[in-house]
Amino acid sequence: MVRHPLWSDEYWLLLMQLYLRKPVGLKPLYSQALVSLALELHIPPQYLHTQMFRLRQLDTPLIQQLWDKYSHRPKRLQHEAELLRRMNGFGQPEEFYQGVAVNESWEKDFKPIPGTVFTPVKLVMVLDLYFRLTPITMVPETPEIIELGRVIHATPAAICQAMEVFQGLDPYLSREAVADSPLAAPCQALWQRFGNDGPEPLAIFAAQVKDYFL
Numbered sequence: 145m146v147r148h149p150l151w152s153d154e155y156w157l158l159l160m161q162l163y164l165r166k167p168v169g170l171k172p173l174y175s176q177a178l179v180s181l182a183l184e185l186h187i188p189p190q191y192l193h194t195q196m197f198r199l200r201q202l203d204t205p206l207i208q209q210l211w212d213k214y215s216h217r218p219k220r221l222q223h224e225a226e227l228l229r230r231m232n233g234f235g236q237p238e239e240f241y242q243g244v245a246v247n248e249s250w251e252k253d254f255k256p257i258p259g260t261v262f263t264p265v266k267l268v269m270v271l272d273l274y275f276r277l278t279p280i281t282m283v284p285e286t287p288e289i290i291e292l293g294r295v296i297h298a299t300p301a302a303i304c305q306a307m308e309v310f311q312g313l314d315p316y317l318s319r320e321a322v323a324d325s326p327l328a329a330p331c332q333a334l335w336q337r338f339g340n341d342g343p344e345p346l347a348i349f350a351a352q353v354k355d356y357f358l
Contacts, residue, residue: 148191154228155185156210159196161225164218170196172355179254179356188250254356259326262306265353266296267327267334270306272350275343279317282307295357306331313339 162177163169171178173193182189202208214221253264262270273292274282282289284300293300309331312321322328338346 148187150185150187151191151195153206155187156195156199156207157214157221157225157228158185159192159199160210160214161221163196163199164215164221170200172352174353174356175358176356183251183254186251253353257326257330260330261298261302262327262330264330264334265356266298267306267330268338268346268350268353269296269357270303271310271331271334271338272343272346273303274307274310275346277307279311282311295354297357310335 158181162171162181165171165177171193173189178192178196179189182192185192198204199207199210202211214224253268256263257267269292273288277286277288282304284290284304286300289300289303292298293303305325306327309322309325309327311317311319313332313335338349
């Protein structure tokens with residue numbers, strides 16, 4: 145695997161700390177803890193997930209040394225991880241990554257959309273459900289919408305407002321586009337990303353990111 149330009153071997157400590165968090169083991173790709181670490185390091189979750197798998201496999205002498213040194217010394221591991229996080233510039237991307245090209249495309253999926261209760265990953269969940277419903281059932285009383293609201297912490301009414309924007313983008317409905325909503329541009333971006341590829345890629349991604357809300 146190609147080494148990520150922002151990866152440092154010091155980060156094995158942070159991954160080990162996460163791996164040992166109960167329930168001990170490999171964490172889901174889009175678990176909230178793994179995504180939070182990815183955002184902290186500006187390294188995609190997919191890369192960290194692969195590194196965590198390597199951590200479990202003990203595939204290098206360095207990883208074996210880390211396990212020998214820290215696996216039964218959680219307080220020492222916590223101390224070293226806290227020292228790493230307190231290092232000058234860590235957690236301050238403007239300074240720490242100065243001069244380094246950082247691709248934030250995946251990070252934007254988890255950042256709030258101004259003026260709304262949504263993030264792009266929440267809208268991914270809404271769009272996935274959108275393709276499973278008919279327009280007449282896109283109302284706050286629909287059980288699937290109520291359940292989705294519980295999962296992503298959004299009201300059924302807000303979900304229906306997002307679905308109304310998606311209806312304006314759906315070529316099969318010939319509805320007037322909703323242009324005055326703060327969701328217009330984010331929904332348009334997601335429609336272009338998923339709307340023309342069939343339901344499977346969207347369904348797979350939605351199933352994966354659901355772990356983020358659990």
